[in-house]
Amino acid sequence: MATMKAVVLREPHKIEVMDVPKPEITDPGDVLMRVDLTAICGTDLHPFEGRIVIEDDVILGHEFLGTIEAVGSGVNLVSEGDRAVASCVVSCGSCYTCRRNRPGQCLGTMIFGLGLTFGSLSGGQAEYVIVPNADRTLRKLPEAGKGTDEDKLFVGDIMATGYEAVRKFIQPGDTVAVVGAGPVGLCAAMAANVLGASQTIVVDKVGVRLKEAEAIGAIPVNATETDPAEAVQDLTDWRGADVVIDAVGHPSALLSACSLVRSGGAISIPGVYTEDSIELPFGDLYLKGVTIAQGVANITNYMDETLALIGAGKLDPSRFISHRMPMTEAAEAYRMFHEHEATKIVLDPTA
């Protein structure tokens, strides 16, 4: 049997690069992709840390692009030899919620590398991966225009996620406040600049990450030194931010987001929550008439826009990559990302 190398989560906190069977096409909508580039996402940390329970021995990874090696009989939009990037979320395209343009909430939502609960899709931190519903899930990489593979890699997840979070609510001239300067928050801040924010404020506690935010023209706020609510009030004539993004996924961040938003403003929550319940200042949110949006991102709705903006040189999320490592060093890469020693790590499965 043909084998390949893959990043396997044996159990929480235990990553191993192992030889596993090379996957095969089983459905007419499948594509077999040879992975050229893959990345570690904050969402991978949820199973890594055991905050999202998945079964043992799952191949991780849902940010990847590569070259198509074989296509199922029902695939029309890509062919062998094409290069493409995959959405991290696979939707069916036909269910009640998909028909209402919410692929992130597909009744059969599948996510690469998150185990049985999300459709048992093996992840993209591997030499090869099967991409189901390929016509919906993949976008061919444009050859013309600006942007590198490392930029386009992120339209399958963090770039589209950060972009959607802002795009849902922003109006030109708005103040956008982003809680969390991880890769998703930084992508949201970059999107806010492109989508017409007059000022973008980024809150975190990690200095190097705030430096990244500052480098793209955002106003950094270090929550260990400054009260973010005070800082945002000062910058908005005591109104609060028009749009607040929670790009963390921890109740402390959500509470912080609630304190930053203006009356009639919106909180957009790409950060992942699985808690049974969270205590929120509900009377304050009610009286301010705050709109809240959240959930798994509708990636496929925004891949074309973000690819076009990368091609135009207006989005360049590769600048947030702090480390490039061979996939064989995945265990060390996960440790570094988990301990915030790295902002964003891409892995080369061919090295």
Added chain:
Amino acid sequence: MAYFADSNEVDKYIGGVFRAANDHAESGPKMRAAGLNLRVLYTDPDTEMWVKMHEPAMEVHTGADDDKADITLMMRADTGDKFWRGDYNLAVGLAKGEVKAKGPVNKILKLVPLTKPLFPMYRDLVADKDAQSA
């Protein structure tokens, strides 16, 4: 033809795997810790199954119950059989509407991975039935 002849068989095999889960070193304690009442409405044959995931032991029975279900699932018993063999993609089933679910999604998502280590136990349970029909 439906795999299970009657609801007694659904109780024996699918109920059986939940009963056996009690003794599974990994999934048993996690299922009991969930503290949930799971109700599954199977069709072909019609069977209402209750799985009460509580300490000190999970209780499983078929038939009506006055208790309140935290999670209710509906599917054909054949779908249940395929799922427990590890041959059924739940995500696809939910998208197609072959499986329907009521109750908090985050709780359902936390239960699903606990079932995978039990698949071999289910296959052991149905081995005798498969042998008879082969």
